[in-house]
Amino acid sequence: MITAPSPVLTKKNYLNEAHSLKSWLLTKDHKRIGILYLISVTFFFMLGGLYAAMIRLELMTPAGDLLESNTYNKVFTMHGVLMVFLFLIPSIPAVLGNFLLPLMIGAKDVAFPRLNLLSYYVYLAGGLFIFTSLILGGVDTGWTFYTPFSTSYSNGYVLTTGLGIFIAGFSSILTGLNFIVTIHRMRAPGLTWFRLPLFVWAHYATSMIQILGTPVVAVTLFLVVLERGLHIGFFDPAYGGDPVLFQHMFWFYSHPAVYIMILPSMGVVSEIISTFSSKKPFGYTFIAFSSLAIAVFGFLVWGHHLYVASQSVYAGMVFSILTYIVAIPSAIKIFNWLATMYKGSVRITTPMLYAFGFMGLFTIGGLTGLFLASIGLDVHLTDTYFVVAHFHYVMVGGAIMGFLGGIHFWWPKITGRMYPEGWSKLSAIMVFCGFNLTFFPQFLVGYMGMPRRYHVYPPEFQVFNVLSTAGAGLLGVGYFVPFIYLLWSLKYGKLAGDNPWGATGLEWKTSSPPIHQNFEVTPVVTQEAYTYTTEEVAHIG
Amino acid sequence: MxxxxxxxxxxxxxxxxxxxxxxxxxxxxxxxxxxxxxxxxxVFFAIKYRRKDNTIPTPIDEHGIGGMILEITWSVIPLGLSMVMFGWGAVIFFTESRxxxxxxxxxxxxxxxxxxxxxxxxxxxxxxxxxxxxxxxxxxxxxxxxxxxxxxxxxxxxxxxxxxxxxxxxxxxxxxxxxxxxxxxxxxxxxxxxxxxxxxxxxxxxxxxxxxxxGEGSMAEQGQALFNQLGCGNCHPSTVQRTNGRAPNLAGIYGTTVDLKDGSRVKVDEAYIRESVLNPEGRIVAGYDNIMPTFKGLMTEDGLLKLVEYVKSLGPANGAPMPAVPGTVDLNPKQTQLKAGGTAAQAGKK
Structure with a gap:
């Protein structure tokens, strides 16, 4: 690939304008806050990954020989809590969203830079609570905290962990609020709503869910804390409560939360596929509105987690049909991405490989969601490994493929340097293969009836579990290699130049890495997004 | 296995x-x-349309008639198929839950x-x-x-x-x-x-x-023993045509719908019997006072199920006719309620 003629690193940019620790820890620059988030979520991802490794090692044999039952339960709980609340939910919005939203809309920063810094520290405080409970001895409720187990029976650190999630939730709410105001108020002149990049639309929809959904889970966990700490009856029948009420409240947030993880990822994929096809996304408006449709309908499907939890038959049917309806906007996106490549000018780069990986894994994750939406089938499948496989395909296959794709795609912008092409392609392929080997066998063993969260299991399920553990090994390497070469590239990577991909967004119109104020002059937008010109297409060869 | x-x-x-x-x-x-x-x-598009030169691909207008047809096609076909999945699953579930x-x-x-x-x-x-x-x-x-x-x-x-x-x-x-x-x-x-x-x-x-x-008798018999031991019969008559004004007669009550004090109605099913033992002041039958103490903490779930079985055994469930002779309700319901199990249970008692 020929890059633009000898790119130079911007002399003064957001990275080198000040070097003190204080200039990082008290920064109000959205780009630096994005980097702070990147470091923190990477830490929690690695910790969560460590727990995943312990789970997979334990499950290689049917007997509970590596960990004790109690330890195993804590391990899968901490894996879930860390990954969901401290990695997946903040991953794309807080890292890439923070870094890119203002750049993409031609703004100097988000609407409330101080609030942005506050959300980071609120997140960190929540993380600290969760980390503390982990050090003290962990919690064994599963990340779902089902009552009355969590309120009256568990002997883990439910209060600390619950408070940690409660606190981290406020970070999510504040970030969502910040983004919505930023998108409404800070767009550059001429940047009308339908000229916005799809990444921005996706984050707008995500922010809506963060603002409307997160308070509910915060309240729910607070009630758990009240019941556990003060024996005020909400959920435990022994105190006159209703255990299923908890599930309604929990999933009212936690189902839409899946869309907090996946919508930003879809935004990333839209950008990548358009850029590497040098073509405006087919069905721009359909993709944009399907994000909003997912955000709205996503709030109406929580009851599909409760088909067997004594919910009424007719309620189950309503939730089932609504779940099928929410699947349609996702299907629309997949077909629109395919149509974008049609007669495009396609380049197979690392971000593009991740985008393909996203499409593959999200398709399987989405289609297996249809299995679980179908009530008669869900009665057999729910709480088995089929569910585990399904949500890993969506949340890990989907969200992390998007996250890694986005990190690679914008790495030149964030750091001003390129990552090594060969290694990155190799690791993208390893991630894809390792992921499928890990989780596809879990669909099969799930239909066979292996329940989730089982420490010990009957021997006939072993062959699937051994495959799964082997895949997890490959997946782990696939995740670790980028960590090494991305760090390496900070110093040794080729200089990237302002627009190494020939992309069209405003973020590519400024220097790499961008200056503190993002743009020398506030850009004026005069055309639709994704208008590729000869200049952009030519200089990347 | x-x-x-x-x-x-x-x-x-x-x-x-x-x-x-x-x-x-x-x-x-x-x-x-x-x-x-x-x-x-x-894969096909990635290979067929891979970059060959620097020409800019022409964007397709999705608002044109062709684009709209495509969008509608790939929305409606998945929707139709998913409705089949919904209906099929719902039918199975309906059977499963009845x-x-x-x-x-x-x-x-x-x-x-x-x-x-x-x-x-x-x-x-x-x-x-x-x-x-x-x-x-x-x-x-x-x-x-x-x-x-x-x-x-x-x-x-x-x-x-x-x-x-x-x-x-x-x-x-x-x-x-x-x-x-x-x-x-x-x-x-x-x-x-x-x-x-x-x-x-x-x-x-x-x-x-x-x-x-x-060797302990049927669940209903064990329930009856529990009923007597707890003194439930002091207030709750268990044979027809006996009332004492303190509590509803339990004979024949199972499966019926009773009027409550607050004007609503409730079907006497397993859940209501359980609730009435543990939380008697909650839903009181019309015409009676709130005098029953709670048995919360005194009863195991197994015991509750035995009591439920006993009450069931007192009553012709599902609107079956009342026993012919008043006062001689058969406390052993096996002949009416069970088909094949009855003889075996009697055999078990011997």
Whole structure:
């Protein structure tokens, strides 16, 4: 690939304008806050990954020989809590969203830079609570905290962990609020709503869910804390409560939360596929509105987690049909991405490989969601490994493929340097293969009836579990290699130049890495997004 | 349950297994079809339209007629297919959630970390469930502590088992054999040890098994003993045409709908009987005062189920006619309520 003629690193940019620790820890620059988030979520991802490794090692044999039952339960709980609340939910919005939203809309920063810094520290405080409970001895409720187990029976650190999630939730709410105001108020002149990049639309929809959904889970966990700490009856029948009420409240947030993880990822994929096809996304408006449709309908499907939890038959049917309806906007996106490549000018780069990986894994994750939406089938499948496989395909296959794709795609912008092409392609392929080997066998063993969260299991399920553990090994390497070469590239990577991909967004119109104020002059937008010109297409060869 | 060779379907041993497997096969085929189409076009477009020169591809106008047709096509076809999946799944679920009226009752109590099972005839077992083949079986289930879930993969059905509430699950085993019972709702430390075995037996073998019995009489008889021991009969008459003004007569009350003090009505079912023992001041029958003490903490869930069985035995459920001779209600309901089990239970008493 020929890059633009000898790119130079911007002399003064957001990275080198000040070097003190204080200039990082008290920064109000959205780009630096994005980097702070990147470091923190990477830490929690690695910790969560460590727990995943312990789970997979334990499950290689049917007997509970590596960990004790109690330890195993804590391990899968901490894996879930860390990954969901401290990695997946903040991953794309807080890292890439923070870094890119203002750049993409031609703004100097988000609407409330101080609030942005506050959300980071609120997140960190929540993380600290969760980390503390982990050090003290962990919690064994599963990340779902089902009552009355969590309120009256568990002997883990439910209060600390619950408070940690409660606190981290406020970070999510504040970030969502910040983004919505930023998108409404800070767009550059001429940047009308339908000229916005799809990444921005996706984050707008995500922010809506963060603002409307997160308070509910915060309240729910607070009630758990009240019941556990003060024996005020909400959920435990022994105190006159209703255990299923908890599930309604929990999933009212936690189902839409899946869309907090996946919508930003879809935004990333839209950008990548358009850029590497040098073509405006087919069905721009359909993709944009399907994000909003997912955000709205996503709030109406929580009851599909409760088909067997004594919910009424007719309620189950309503939730089932609504779940099928929410699947349609996702299907629309997949077909629109395919149509974008049609007669495009396609380049197979690392971000593009991740985008393909996203499409593959999200398709399987989405289609297996249809299995679980179908009530008669869900009665057999729910709480088995089929569910585990399904949500890993969506949340890990989907969200992390998007996250890694986005990190690679914008790495030149964030750091001003390129990552090594060969290694990155190799690791993208390893991630894809390792992921499928890990989780596809879990669909099969799930239909066979292996329940989730089982420490010990009957021997006939072993062959699937051994495959799964082997895949997890490959997946782990696939995740670790980028960590090494991305760090390496900070110093040794080729200089990237302002627009190494020939992309069209405003973020590519400024220097790499961008200056503190993002743009020398506030850009004026005069055309639709994704208008590729000869200049952009030519200089990347 | 001897280990078998590699397989992708669990044993199919109930009336639901074929239906669920059929729907599963339909979904697998549909999903495979769409996955392959998407994978094919991704690879095909990536190769066919790979960058050859620096010309800018012409964007397609999705608002044109061709674009709209495409958008509508790929929205409507998945919608149509998904409605088939919805309907098919809903029909199966509807059957799953409606136990036949004449199903054989078995009572299940879950507790950390075991399954306690009581048969109407009095037999009790732990982590095992013996049932006859080709009979509709209805499980009435509750939990003593946290939420559990009674899952038999070979029957393709499960239901949560909740504290403070009765849930039901039914199936008709179609194949003699031994199958896994799993607790499918995470319930704490030994969750994965809360497993058991369903033994589906021929009717004759089942009768023999029942005949070994517990020696404690039927559940209704044990319930009656509990009823007397707790002095319930001091206020609650249990034979027809007796009233004392203190509490409702329990004879014949099961399955009826009674008027409550607050003007609403309630069906006297398992849940209402349980509630009335534990929380008597909650929903009082019209015409009576709030004088009954609570039995919360004094009763186990197993005991409650026995009381429920006893009250059931006093009453002609489902609107069946009242006994002919007043005052001589048969306290032993087996002849009317049970078909095959009755003789076996009597045999068990001897």
């Amino acid at each position: 001897e280990p078998r060779s590699f397989q992708l379907f669990p044993e199919a041993a109930s009336n639901f297994a074929g239906q669920v497997d059929g729907l599963y096969a339909f979904l697998v085929l549909t999903s495979a079809f769409f996955s392959l189409i998407i994978a094919f076009f991704t 136990p036949p009226a004449d199903a054989m009752n078995v009572y299940v109590t879950g507790k950390q970390w075991m399954w306690k099972i009581q048969h109407q005839e009095g037999a009790r077992e732990i982590n095992e469930l013996h049932i006859p083949v080709d009979r509709d079986i209805r499980l009435t289930m509750t939990s003593e502590d946290v939420i559990h879930d009674f899952f038999v993969p070979a029957f393709r059905t499960k239901s949560d088992v909740l504290p403070g509430k009765y849930t039901t699950e039914w199936f008709r085993p179609t194949k003699i054999g031994a199958y896994h019972i799993f607790c499918a709702e995470y319930c704490g430390t030994k969750h994965s040890g809360m497993i058991g075995v369903v033994y589906v037996m021929s009717q004759a073998d089942y009768n023999d098994w029942l005949a070994k019995g517990s």
